[in-house]
Amino acid sequence: MKILVVDDEPDVRLLFEQRFRREIRSGEFEFSFSYSGEEALTFLRDHPSEVVLILSDINMPGMSGLELLRHVKTDPLPPPPPLVMMLTAYGDTATHDQAMQLGANDFLIKPVDFAALKQKLQTIATT
Amino acid sequence: MNDDARHWKDLALYWKTHANWDLLIAAGFGMLLAILVRSLLDRPRHLPRARAWLLGLWVPAVVGFGLTAALHYQNPLFAKWYQLFTYGVVAAVLWRVRHYRPAATMLWAIALPALFRGLDVGQKTLGIHFIGAVDGYVKVVSKISAPLLFGLYGVAMYQKQSLAKEQVRRAEEERQRQLTAARNAELERLVTERTATLTQQASELQTALAELRTTQQQLIQSEKMASLGELTAGIAHEIQNPLNFVNNFADVSTELVVELEAEQASPTPDLSLEAELLADLRHNLTKINQHGQRAASIVRGMLAHSRQSTGERQPTELNALADEYLRLAYHGLRAKDKTFNATLKTDFAALLPLVSVVPGDLGRVLLNLFTNAFYAVQKRQQCGVAGYVPTVSVATRRDGDEVEIRVRDNGTGIPEAVQAKIFQPFFTTKPSGEGTGLGLSLAHDIVVQGHGGTLTVESQEGEFTEFAVRLPFRAAG
Known part of the structure; x- marks a missing residue:
């Protein structure tokens, strides 16, 4: 399962690669990383129909995670449409409701509980 | 008869x-x-x-x-x-x-x-x-003595009159002199009175001035605290991020250690895997340290910001300072308005020399400029112009004997009439309660008086605003 992680913090890549080292080694998950919303959209266009799930931060300079979500949900992207999971430090209800309204498939609050995240990812992968 | x-x-x-x-x-x-x-x-x-x-x-x-x-x-x-x-x-x-x-x-x-x-x-x-000749003289004398007497009497009367006139004149002079003396005494009294009044007024003004100075100090301090308040959310976010990394890298390192121990306990240990795990562990510890430092530096910056300035200059990396405060200002605004987003651009000159500044003071200047910039782009964004991308940029460069920091935004801009007033104390265009009107005034004081630099503005209404801080370059000793 191909997962695109979008976050402006470069160290997120290192963290995911270590947290999911076994899953990556076994080929269960395949991670790609973008450091901004714009970069993520470009990646999606360059790699059509590959990404199953997008894990996106909300607070990013330039295009925010919510804008990326709106693009993903409304732009004519090649099928199948990827699932979008939001990850944010600002876990207030306003942001949550906005994300849900825009069609987010899940809403996680930082700091990330990697055990729970792994569970969710595996559930998605097996269905 | x-x-x-x-x-x-x-x-x-x-x-x-x-x-x-x-x-x-x-x-x-x-x-x-x-x-x-x-x-x-x-x-x-x-x-x-x-x-x-x-x-x-x-x-x-x-x-x-x-x-x-x-x-x-x-x-x-x-x-x-x-x-x-x-x-x-x-x-x-x-x-x-x-x-x-x-x-x-x-x-x-x-x-x-x-x-x-x-x-x-x-x-x-x-x-x-007498003999004839003398008798003749005596007779002549007897003839002229009577006219002489009356003539000299006339002279005497004339002298008397002129003396009398002289006396009248003297008396008049004396009267004038006394009058003048009286007038002088009156003037002297008035001057003394006026001097006393002025002295009293001067001391009252002195007291008022001292009170104003105290008030000014209090205002400066409350302005610092107000800007700190604006920052709180940004600071929390800025600290939360590195802390998350510290926790995550610590957790993942524990997993790595467990894996490493399992590998060592195995009868057929994979040596290359062990080496990889150890390399990752070392890398993670470096990351933990880096993010810990990042959080510490934010706390330090916050303390420096709220402290009364010690006025001590130290060699400072302006690029790092500008970057830190740009992020703080951005996240501060984001915390208040979650729908707000802006593109941040940095154009830092490589090899910028260390500049001797008071970091807390200069940080406050930059924070003020960034906060204003974000405020301006936010205002323009709220006008709802299609295709508008709010952008705040900061650039540094060395120009001869000076180092320049330019803070630019594509926000609402400042009308020319207002540009002349923005550095005046208590001038603000923000609604009452939102700004003290002291931010740019203090920033100007810090740059000009505190560091011998210049703070200038260039703006076009509805297009952009650019502030330029120019600081005389001093090689850090």
Whole structure:
């Protein structure tokens, strides 16, 4: 399962690669990383129909995670449409409701509980 | 009748030859002189007792006339002696007041007639006769003595009048002098009064100034605290992020250690995997340290920001300072308005030298500029123009002896009329309660007075605003 992680913090890549080292080694998950919303959209266009799930931060300079979500949900992207999971430090209800309204498939609050995240990812992968 | 007439005629002739009539004439002359002198000395202050002497001059003449008439004794010398006596009395009176110039002149006026009378009396009494030539002189003197007397009397009267005028003038002068003195005293009093008032006012102003200074200090401090309040959410976010990394890398390192132990306990250990795990562990520890440092530096910055400035300069990396405060300002605004987003651009000059500044103070300047920039782009974004991308950028560069930091936004811009006022204290365009109006004023003070630099603005309404901080470059020692 191909997962695109979008976050402006470069160290997120290192963290995911270590947290999911076994899953990556076994080929269960395949991670790609973008450091901004714009970069993520470009990646999606360059790699059509590959990404199953997008894990996106909300607070990013330039295009925010919510804008990326709106693009993903409304732009004519090649099928199948990827699932979008939001990850944010600002876990207030306003942001949550906005994300849900825009069609987010899940809403996680930082700091990330990697055990729970792994569970969710595996559930998605097996269905 | 004829007899009668002859009788009276004989009687008259008798009396004419048997009484010293010339004594009465001399008395008249003496009284004339006395009156002249009196009019000259009219003021009693000159010699009050002389009045009695002068007014009584006629007495000896009349008594002498009466006595000699009764005795039927006639002698022309009596009149001459009496004349000499009147000169003597008048001269004595005048001598007493000789310091009075008209009196002295009068003394001279009677000197010649008195001398002549003296010579005459002496001659007649002693029966001496001058030789012809001297007698001629004496006769000439006797002829001019009377006009001389009256002439000099005239001079004396003139002197008296001019003295009187002089006295009036002096009196007037004295009056003026006293008037001036009084006026001076009044002026002196007024000046003293005014000086006292001014001194009091000066001390009141001094007190007011001291109070204003204290208030200013308090305002500066509350402005710092206000800007810190704006930052709180940004700071929390900025600290939360590195803390998450520290926790995550620590957790994942524990997993790595567990895996490593399992590998070591295995009968067939994979040495290359072990080496990889160890390398990852080392890498993670570095990351934990990095993010820990990042959080610490934010806390340090926050403390430096709220502290009263110690004013101590230290070599500072302006790029790092600008980056830190750009993020703080951005997240501060994001915390308040979650829909807000902006593109941040940084264009930091590589190899920018360390600049000697007070980091807390300069940080406050940058924070203020960034906060304003974000405020401006947010305002423009709220106007709802399609395709608008809010952008705030910061650039640094070295320009000769100066280092320049430019903070630019594509927000609402500042109208030209307002540009002139933005560095004035308490000037703000924000709604009341949102801004103290001290931010840019303090920023200007910090840059110009605190660091000897310049803070300038360039803006076009509806297009952009760019602030430029220029600091004189000082090589860090």
